Amino acid sequence: MLVYKFGGASIKDASAIKEMVKIVNQCDDNLIIVVSAMGKTTNRLENIARLWFNGKDIETPLNELIDYHQNIISDLFEQNVPDNLNSIYESLWEKLRSTPSLDFNYEYDQIVSIGELLSTKIIASYFNILNTKAHYIDIREVIRTDRNFKQAGVIWNLTKRFALERFTFENYKIYLTQGFIAASTNNQTTTLGREGSDYSAALLASACNAKKLVVWKDVPGIMNADPAWMSDAQKIDALSYQEAIELTYYGAKVIHPKTIKPLQERGIPLIVNSFIEPQKKGSFIGNVDDSKSTLPVYIRKQNQVLISIRPKTPEFLAETDISHIFKLLSDMHISVQLAQMSAASFTICIDQIEYMFDPFIAELQEHYHVKFNDNAEIITIRNYNNESLGKVLKNNDVLIEQKTRKTAQIVRFMEN
Known part of the structure; x- marks a missing residue:
């Protein structure tokens, strides 16, 4: 069958x-x-x-x-x-x-x-x-x-x-x-x-x-x-x-x-x-073994927004703050494409869907200082190398970049 x-x-x-x-x-x-x-x-x-x-x-x-x-x-x-x-x-x-x-x-x-x-x-x-x-x-x-x-x-x-x-x-x-x-x-x-x-x-x-x-x-x-x-x-x-x-x-x-x-x-x-x-x-x-594959795979998601969140007072971002932010994301059915944390700020990349995005930003601003860059896109490269990175980074304003052993993610302004 x-x-x-x-x-x-x-x-x-x-x-x-x-x-x-x-x-x-x-x-x-x-x-x-x-x-x-x-x-x-x-x-x-x-x-x-x-x-x-x-x-x-x-x-x-x-x-x-x-x-x-x-x-x-x-x-x-x-x-x-x-x-x-x-x-x-x-x-x-x-x-x-x-x-x-x-x-x-x-x-x-x-x-x-x-x-x-x-x-x-x-x-x-x-x-x-x-x-x-x-x-x-x-x-x-x-x-x-x-x-x-x-x-x-x-x-x-x-x-x-x-x-x-x-x-x-x-x-x-x-x-x-x-x-x-x-x-x-x-x-x-x-x-x-x-x-x-x-x-x-x-x-x-x-x-x-x-x-x-x-x-x-x-x-x-x-x-x-x-x-x-x-x-x-x-x-x-x-x-x-x-x-x-x-x-x-x-x-x-x-x-x-x-x-x-x-x-x-x-x-x-x-x-x-x-x-x-x-x-x-x-x-x-x-059931195939592709662990040695070297072919770069490019995944492009457009209409993204990069959001930076920090406390309203000069202090560290607490675990309770992170928990609160993720609960908001879950309650509003918003998926996170990328996340990066420092001592005093938390940055996420999400889909820019207007009827979800506007209420989410409004709720965040009740509790935190919020800055965001819209009109962005996120590029993920599996099996990245210098050549594949060069294709994506060339002539573009990069907002954030992350790398692991096999995966690179770049958030940049969308191409015209």
Whole structure:
């Protein structure tokens, strides 16, 4: 049994979905297909959720979202649109006609999750007219979580039990389901964090003891840098589980950070393949020895802010201060990309997300002197050497630099 995961780029339009069907039809094994929302739908729904929650007008972005999906439906089905697709927006309309609660994270999950429901219903209907027998499963009946909305924690024993009960392969060879979304034990929709579809696929692979998980992307495999940033980027043929964890921790976008652990525990390999050139060999993650690898790997995260914090009185920064700062970060679901401490100051680099950043700075300023540099980016280099450092440090204003044996991190102002 295999698990295939198709990301948003691999189902972004009708032609991409048709290529996806070809890939599925070439698989002779029992198969679970996990799909994301189409294209940039999650970004669109995030924007709609924020506008709606703040009482702003949502008509234009909502119409753009619906038009995008309707165009895909029209291209796929032409004049033979199945009746069930005429009502796929009802749950979204119903939600947006209601009054928001006071909990934005809860409301976020109820709205943003609709992207995956739309994509799977459209694809399931397309499979049906092609007589590709893929049985639709609502993943919220399988993956169960706590109620930590936007970053829900998986309840593994329930998830494994429900996965084995639903994905039996007794009557069906192919199952189609969603990534990213799940449900709490009281049946409230939750999400697993941005780009969480990889994690969903890994959970199902582990629960059902798949032979491998294949993630289909719009890149040849795992690259040692973003090709849009570095034109000489190279494909990494093989990575150990541990090195993959390191890269995802520092922000590599190809794989979700939580994806590796459930696969590693079962010894299930992860393959990253190109849906554009599916016949070509991608990247392999598994039990390999890459401890002697010397190929530098560059990870670039933009839209960062570097924050320096010190006491309001001339004294050392106490452990209680550090504890307080990290509690604020945890309560506001803010991830730290880099931290550096001196006797009287504490410096952190975080994502500059406006609706999180502004309240965080305001709360810090109640207790500390705070200075920050925005419009920054953080570059992480694994297996760094002088040449790789020179690429990053050349002609840029460096705000902070850290090095360990294998990893260098540089915070600098963003390039224009």
